[in-house]
Amino acid sequence: MNRGRLLVFLLIVIAIPAVYLAVLVSLSTGTQLQVEPSPKVIGKQTPVRMTVTNPHGTRILRASLVQGSQSFGVYEETAPALRWSLLRGTEQPRTVTFDAGAAKAPGIRDGKAQLVVEAISNDVRSRTDRIVIDVEVNTQPPSVTPDDVMRYFTVGGSGLVVFTAGGYWTEAGVRVGKTSFRSYALPGGGANRRAAFFALPYDMAAEDVPVVYARNPAGAEATARIRHETKRKKFRHREIVVTDAFLEKIFGELDPGGSGAETVQRFRKINGKMRAENAATLIELGSRSAEKMLWKGAFLQLAGSSVEAQFCDYRTYKYRGEKVDEQVHLGFDLATTAHAPATASNDGLVIHAGPLGIYGNAVVIDHGMGLQSLYAHLSEIGVKTNDIVRKGQGIGRTGSTGLAGGDHLHFTILVGGVPVNPVEWWDAHWLQDRIDAQLLAK
Ligand SMILES: [Zn+2]
Numbered sequence: 423m424n425r426g427r428l429l430v431f432l433l434i435v436i437a438i439p440a441v442y443l444a445v446l447v448s449l450s451t452g453t454q455l456q457v458e459p460s461p462k463v464i465g466k467q468t469p470v471r472m473t474v475t476n477p478h479g480t481r482i483l484r485a486s487l488v489q490g491s492q493s494f495g496v497y498e499e500t501a502p503a504l505r506w507s508l509l510r511g512t513e514q515p516r517t518v519t520f521d522a523g524a525a526k527a528p529g530i531r532d533g534k535a536q537l538v539v540e541a542i543s544n545d546v547r548s549r550t551d552r553i554v555i556d557v558e559v560n561t562q563p564p565s566v567t568p569d570d571v572m573r574y575f576t577v578g579g580s581g582l583v584v585f586t587a588g589g590y591w592t593e594a595g596v597r598v599g600k601t602s603f604r605s606y607a608l609p610g611g612g613a614n615r616r617a618a619f620f621a622l623p624y625d626m627a628a629e630d631v632p633v634v635y636a637r638n639p640a641g642a643e644a645t646a647r648i649r650h651e652t653k654r655k656k657f658r659h660r661e662i663v664v665t666d667a668f669l670e671k672i673f674g675e676l677d678p679g680g681s682g683a684e685t686v687q688r689f690r691k692i693n694g695k696m697r698a699e700n701a702a703t704l705i706e707l708g709s710r711s712a713e714k715m716l717w718k719g720a721f722l723q724l725a726g727s728s729v730e731a732q733f734c735d736y737r738t739y740k741y742r743g744e745k746v747d748e749q750v751h752l753g754f755d756l757a758t759t760a761h762a763p764a765t766a767s768n769d770g771l772v773i774h775a776g777p778l779g780i781y782g783n784a785v786v787i788d789h790g791m792g793l794q795s796l797y798a799h800l801s802e803i804g805v806k807t808n809d810i811v812r813k814g815q816g817i818g819r820t821g822s823t824g825l826a827g828g829d830h831l832h833f834t835i836l837v838g839g840v841p842v843n844p845v846e847w848w849d850a851h852w853l854q855d856r857i858d859a860q861l862l863a864k
Pocket of ligand 1: 751
């Protein structure tokens, strides 16, 4: 072999594969594993969701529960090896869901353990990436024990149940009919001491008895009845006369594009459909309440105001002598002078400040633990979202924006986004007997 041929030979046998290998190695990457939400407790069944990011994909992805020197595989997937190929596509991040439940790890005991997730890249370096999550194995079924006190409720009002949850539970609260109200950590209580505020909906059926529940992702649920008495209150009936001037005002503001539709249909769209959409928004705001109690003592009623409409007035709407709609008024209409200062009914955090459909310019203050207050039809908003407010502090001025005929403040308290009668929350005695006696008892 002459020198030239030898050089070509060496190039083919050594240099080209070496360069190829170097390119492959340089293109090799690790895997990003993100478990969201990170499990704290592993029950019999526990779904775990994670995002796997590696442009080359993973050759092996596996999860195990580790306790002491024992390891229990709970999940494994493999893909054909693509180590030597340059012609691979770019894999998008993907979501993997698997069950990391103790049922898949026979022999594991209740107590501390670790969930270990491992990924091996599908490229030449086959890098292994690993995440370790400290968990508590708890295979006990959920249990729930309400504190043994007598509770008095009024339909349309609010209730509170303090209880102890046990076993493996991830969600606990009170259910009334089809509506669930989540619980929060009891102030000053231990890990499993919970407090749930709930609404007794004005239209609740006699069989909709409030029930305390605790459940876990495996579908196991414990429920318990509570000792209580529920009083029914008679609500008022009121007639609202809808005038053309009022319709012109609300159509211009709330349905500017709907001029082709028939007048009554247009009114019902605002009074019914928009009202329902706004109710859904309030539920969503309720779900974002602070985990702790931000309010102190009784709530304030707008100073010097007269009551124009009460909570749960059954309203019949008449237009040109005909009945055109029916709705229930879920708040108090409080009037003083035009553009009077509107004030925060208690300490809290502004969670909404802006237009809110039929409520016009509205402010919602979050008082924590699912409790919020609504201020509607404002002519001026003086706060913004995330502002901390104190009881009695100005938050804007009353007005008649939204579905309002004249200047007033529409006010209500919300529990889990459901409007409740604010009269109870204005009453220091009610608050002391029905709320503080349970919530603040040590
Ligand atoms: Zn009102």
